[in-house]
Amino acid sequence: MARMTMIEAIRDALDVAMGADPAVVVFGEDVGYFGGVFRCTAGLQAKYGKTRCFDTPINESGIVGAGIGMAAYGLKPVVEIQFADYMYPAYDQIVSEAARLRYRSAGEFTCPMVIRMPTGGGIFGGQTHSQSPEALFTHVTGLKTVVPSNPRDAKGLLMAAIEDPDPVIFMEPKRLYNGPFDGHHDRPVTAWKSHELGEVPEGHYTVPLGKAAVRRQGRAVTVLTYGTMVHVALAAAADCGVDAEVIDLRTLLPLDMETIVTSVNKTGRCLILHEATLTSGYGAELAALVQAECFWHLEAPIRRVAGWDTPYPHVHEWSYFPGPARVAEALRQLVEVA
Amino acid sequence: MQRPDPDDYPPLGLVVPEPEVRPGGQPDFSHVAIARAGSVRRPEVDADPQAMRDLAFTIIRVLNREGQAVGPWAEALEITPDDLLEGLRHMMTLRIYDARMLNAQRQQKTSFYMQHLGEEAISCGFQRALAPGDMNFPTYRQAGLLIAAGYPISSMMNQVFSNAQDPMRGRQLPVCYSSKAHGFFTVSGNLATQYIQAVGWAMASAISGDRRISAAWIGDGSTAESDFHAALVFASTYKAPVILNIVNNQWAISTFQGIARGGSGTFAARGHGFGIPSLRVDGNDYLAVLAVAGWAAERARRNLGPTLIEYVTYRAGGHSTSDDPSAYRPAEESAAWPLGDPILRLKNHLIALGHWSDERHQQAEAQILAEITEMQKRAEAIGTLHHGQHPSPADMFEDVYAEMPPHLLKQRHEAGF
Numbered sequence: 182m183a184r185m186t187m188i189e190a191i192r193d194a195l196d197v198a199m200g201a202d203p204a205v206v207v208f209g210e211d212v213g214y215f216g217g218v219f220r221c222t223a224g225l226q227a228k229y230g231k232t233r234c235f236d237t238p239i240n241e242s243g244i245v246g247a248g249i250g251m252a253a254y255g256l257k258p259v260v261e262i263q264f265a266d267y268m269y270p271a272y273d274q275i276v277s278e279a280a281r282l283r284y285r286s287a288g289e290f291t292c293p294m295v296i297r298m299p300t301g302g303g304i305f306g307g308q309t310h311s312q313s314p315e316a317l318f319t320h321v322t323g324l325k326t327v328v329p330s331n332p333r334d335a336k337g338l339l340m341a342a343i344e345d346p347d348p349v350i351f352m353e354p355k356r357l358y359n360g361p362f363d364g365h366h367d368r369p370v371t372a373w374k375s376h377e378l379g380e381v382p383e384g385h386y387t388v389p390l391g392k393a394a395v396r397r398q399g400r401a402v403t404v405l406t407y408g409t410m411v412h413v414a415l416a417a418a419a420d421c422g423v424d425a426e427v428i429d430l431r432t433l434l435p436l437d438m439e440t441i442v443t444s445v446n447k448t449g450r451c452l453i454l455h456e457a458t459l460t461s462g463y464g465a466e467l468a469a470l471v472q473a474e475c476f477w478h479l480e481a482p483i484r485r486v487a488g489w490d491t492p493y494p495h496v497h498e499w500s501y502f503p504g505p506a507r508v509a510e511a512l513r514q515l516v517e518v519a
Numbered sequence: 520m521q522r523p524d525p526d527d528y529p530p531l532g533l534v535v536p537e538p539e540v541r542p543g544g545q546p547d548f549s550h551v552a553i554a555r556a557g558s559v560r561r562p563e564v565d566a567d568p569q570a571m572r573d574l575a576f577t578i579i580r581v582l583n584r585e586g587q588a589v590g591p592w593a594e595a596l597e598i599t600p601d602d603l604l605e606g607l608r609h610m611m612t613l614r615i616y617d618a619r620m621l622n623a624q625r626q627q628k629t630s631f632y633m634q635h636l637g638e639e640a641i642s643c644g645f646q647r648a649l650a651p652g653d654m655n656f657p658t659y660r661q662a663g664l665l666i667a668a669g670y671p672i673s674s675m676m677n678q679v680f681s682n683a684q685d686p687m688r689g690r691q692l693p694v695c696y697s698s699k700a701h702g703f704f705t706v707s708g709n710l711a712t713q714y715i716q717a718v719g720w721a722m723a724s725a726i727s728g729d730r731r732i733s734a735a736w737i738g739d740g741s742t743a744e745s746d747f748h749a750a751l752v753f754a755s756t757y758k759a760p761v762i763l764n765i766v767n768n769q770w771a772i773s774t775f776q777g778i779a780r781g782g783s784g785t786f787a788a789r790g791h792g793f794g795i796p797s798l799r800v801d802g803n804d805y806l807a808v809l810a811v812a813g814w815a816a817e818r819a820r821r822n823l824g825p826t827l828i829e830y831v832t833y834r835a836g837g838h839s840t841s842d843d844p845s846a847y848r849p850a851e852e853s854a855a856w857p858l859g860d861p862i863l864r865l866k867n868h869l870i871a872l873g874h875w876s877d878e879r880h881q882q883a884e885a886q887i888l889a890e891i892t893e894m895q896k897r898a899e900a901i902g903t904l905h906h907g908q909h910p911s912p913a914d915m916f917e918d919v920y921a922e923m924p925p926h927l928l929k930q931r932h933e934a935g936f
Contacts, residue, residue: 206726232726238756243715243749250656250719250733253704256726258719270745277709278716284918286697286705287688291921322927323919346921391924435924 182380186373187358190332190381191221191297194339195259197385199229202257205343207234209244209261209297218263219299219358241271245296249279252294252348259343262298265352266312271296279348280323295342295349300328301409301456302493302502303356303366311493313408313457318350319434319466325390326350326433330357330411331378334431337388345390354408362409363416364504393437395444399426401516403444405467406454407431410503414454417508423516425452433463441467442474449480450515454508459487481518486511538775542845546855553857556583556804557590564818568796575787575797578831581806582864586871592810600874606647606805607869608883609667610639610862615887616662616672619895620679624693624840628903629679633659633694637803637835637853640861641766643667644808645734648762648816649702654733656704656717659694660766661736668701673894681909682902688910688917711737711744714763718754718825721761725822732760732819740771742786743779751827755793758824762815763795765827766802768834773847790827802830803858805865831858912936 185193198205207222213236216223225234237244241262248258262268268275275296282292302311318326327342327349329335335353342349356362360372361379373379397415401424404414411429418425426444430436445451451471453464464485471483486503494501540546559579562571581593588596617634624632635642642663649655655664665675674686678696681689687697697705704720707713717735724731737747742765754761765786769776776786783789790797796818800811808830815826833856837844844850869875902908913936916927923931 206723238749238752240745240749240752242746243753246712246715246746246749247719247722247753250716250721251723251726253716254654254720254723254727256723273709274712274715274746278707278712282705283921285687285691285695285707286699287686287690288918289686289697289699290705325920435926438925 182382184374184379185332185381186379187329187332187335187353188219188221190336191339191353192223192225193381194336194343195222195225196228198259198340198343199225199233201385204255204257205233205259206251206256207259207261208237210237210239210263212236212261217261219355221297222261241267242274245271245274245279248294248296249274249282249292252292253282253290257293257343259295259297262296264310265298265300265314266309268298268314272317275318275324275348276321280321283347284323291346292348293346295339295351297351297353299355299358300352301354301356302498303362303409305495305498306493307495308492313455313488315352315433315457316461316463319463324348324350325435326352327390327431328352328354328408328433329431330354330408330429331361331376332373332381333378334388334394336381337386338390338431340385341387341390344387349390352408356409357412361412364413364502365416366499366504388431390432391435391437393431393440394429395426395440396429397425397427399424400448401425402450402452402512403428403441403448404452404454405430405441405471407433408456410454410456413503413505413508417505417512420505421509421512423512425512436470438470438474441471445471445475446478449478451475451479451483452511452515453483453485454503455487456503457488458490459485460490462487481515484511484515536777538777538848540849540852542847542849544849546849546852548855548857551857554578554580556580557593559590559592561591561595561814564814564821565823568794571796572791575785575791575799575829578799578801579807579811580801580804581810582804582868586864586867588806588868592807596806596810596813598809600869600872603865603869604874606643607862607865608887609643609663610805610865611884612672612887612891613639613643613663613666614862615884615891616675619891620676621840623679623895623903627905628899629681629693630904631693631840632679633839634836635660635662637856637860638766638768638832639663640805640808640865641802641830641832644805645764645812647809648812649732649734652702652731654702654704654717654720654731655736656713656720656733657706657736658713658738658766659706659708660738662694662696665696665698665701665703668703670698670701670703672891673898676895676898677901680898680901680903682898683908683910684901685910688914710741711746714750715746715753718750718759718761721759721819722753722757725757725760730820732762732816734762734764736764736766738771739765739767739769739776739786740774740779742789751790751793751795754825755795758822760819760822761825762812762819763790763825763827765829766832767829768832770834770838770848772838772842785829787827787829795825795827797827797829799829799831801858802832803861803864805861806868833858
């Protein structure tokens with residue numbers, strides 16, 4: 182099996198999909214000739230031609246709107262929004278159009294499109310290159326929202342997203358592109374080549390949407406998280422010695438409730454982590470679901486650790502980021518509740 | 520270099536355009552420059568866009584006051600009297616259908632309705648430039664596209680009544696029709712979103728090496744939306760095989776067209792900055808609509824790229840059943856509109872040709888009214904908004920996704936279905 186970064190795994194998924202299906206087209210800002218600012222589409226234009234992988238004007242509503250038209254025609258557009266923070270001009274097209282075509286036309290017009298976007302912080306991107314707007318998508322019915330945490334999942338989930346008959350928001354934690362970042366920003370950077378999930382199968386395979394993965398088995402507390410925070414949770418558990426069960430949700434919608442309920446009923450405690458701001462974040466939905474499904478098994482109040490409710494600051498990145506120290510403290514407090 | 524001293528200048532003031540006349544005033548369209556029928560040149564479809572910029576500042580017209588079809592745009596039309604009679608019938612059908620549905624809304628058989636009064640020639644005429652497989656991305660005021668494509672009026676009625684036979688299963692506001700088979704993309708209800716989608720659809724056809732083209736539709740007011748500009752830049756950049764239609768009916772609910780147009784002179788002129796051939800046409804002239812639509816479709820089919828068309832018309836009725844036009848414009852303004860009534864103009868042309876008469880027109884009107892009234896009875900027998908049969912509420916949960924996810928299934932059970 183080849184060892185890949187998450188960038189290479191995403192590119193490989195696009196390559197396999199474009200090779201297998203001439204309906205798959207890839208476009209966005211700087212996506213064609215240059216291959217994307219993060220290089221996820223490098224080489225695809227040279228291989229598949231410039232009508233299948235091309236640069237677009239800087240207009241996110243145009244990128245998504247044109248993609249919707251193409252999907253309605255019968256193509257399978259995989260569009261890139263350069264940063265999740267640039268998604269807002271496209272929001273009307275995503276919410277009012279892509280998500281509802283099937284419903285409003287009673288199945289006559291559909292929108293099998295993937296909207297890829299790098300998400301999250303950790304790269305000193307300031308407030309406009311660091312946001313995690315996943316809750317703005319999970320709140321919209323008709324969309325599916327996916328956040329991979331490693332190269333192997335990124336490829337398999339992206340292949341599944343491309344094959345899905347409905348619009349999928351595919352959020353790529355940019356701090357994970359080159360390595361499994363665990364939040365210890367002051368330690369040497371680690372690369373995917375030394376991580377088992379950096380091993381990516383060749384050719385076609387899918388990781389099904391709606392299935393979570395247990396990254397660490399434990400008995401003391403269940404950690405529900407996704408993306409970069411999966412690695413932070415694992416580091417925090419190791420740092421504080423709490424026997425946490427870390428669940429990587431992978432798909433936020435549809436959500437794998439079975440895995441969540443089984444784990445929380447076993448541990449009786451639940452910590453929810455995300456990098457996005459706390460208030461009305463996806464963690465609120467998770468907390469509501471867990472208390473509804475697991476109330477009689479809970480031995481402590483559900484806790485959330487998230488980004489502070491401020492814009493993402495530049496110089497204070499590591500004070501803002503919910504790193505392993507904050508997570509470890511929450512884990513310790515959770516297991517101390519009698 | 521000396522810094523400018525702001526105190527050397529008078530204070531700044533904001534300009535907010537106003538229509539020339541408001542209720543109580545005397546309508547005056549003398550400022551609307553109207554070219555004589557037949558006087559505007561017709562370039563070859565492959566002519567340099569830069570060499571036809573004048574066509575965005577005039578009005579292409581074919582039918583003159585005597586009911587004759589004149590000039591180069593008329594000469595290029597290959598059309599038989601039977602075609603014209605069919606076109607007249609489409610427009611009459613749309614007008615009578617509108618009147619019946621407007622009345623049905625007043626009788627509370629539906630929540631809402633939007634009519635086409637005065638604008639029938641545009642959608643009814645345009646559709647004839649398209650071929651099966653081509654796709655319109657319409658607004659809520661292009662039902663003539665469906666009628667001219669042969670879509671059943673009864674299905675339109677069932678949609679308006681949200682009854683058990685509504686093809687949209689009662690999910691959409693009245694008039695938000697959809698029919699892939701008739702080249703009619705699902706009407707959003709949001710504004711301008713469809714404009715860039717039409718460009719994407721056309722790009723997809725070109726990417727696929729297909730031969731199908733698309734048509735985008737928008738109103739004068741909505742050209743102010745960002746998606747209008749997104750569509751123009753994408754269409755221009757990729758030379759998409761799309762016809763970009765702007766229906767300028769002078770009014771966006773209560774807001775006159777000058778608020779959206781600003782200083783650009785005409786809406787057609789918006790295309791110039793994108794290098795898109797841009798034409799302005801008499802939207803109340805069925806033959807002019809046919810001629811210009813055919814010219815633009817020919818350009819698209821020959822892979823010459825997009826064309827922008829502004830149809831100059833007048834919204835003779837309210838925006839919808841939810842507004843009263845007399846609150847924002849003089850009641851006499853509609854009658855003063857200088858481009859006349861599209862049905863009357865085509866009727867007079869057919870009479871001038873010797874293929875029609877007042878008597879036959881009255882007979883046709885009575886016949887169409889009888890047909891539509893009969894269809895309406897049948898549709899109402901199935902159900903209207905508050906009476907009769909509707910789609911099952913269980914259906915409310917269908918088609919959100921191709922496959923119902925567990926959380927939605929759970930909610931359906933919770934709702935009792």
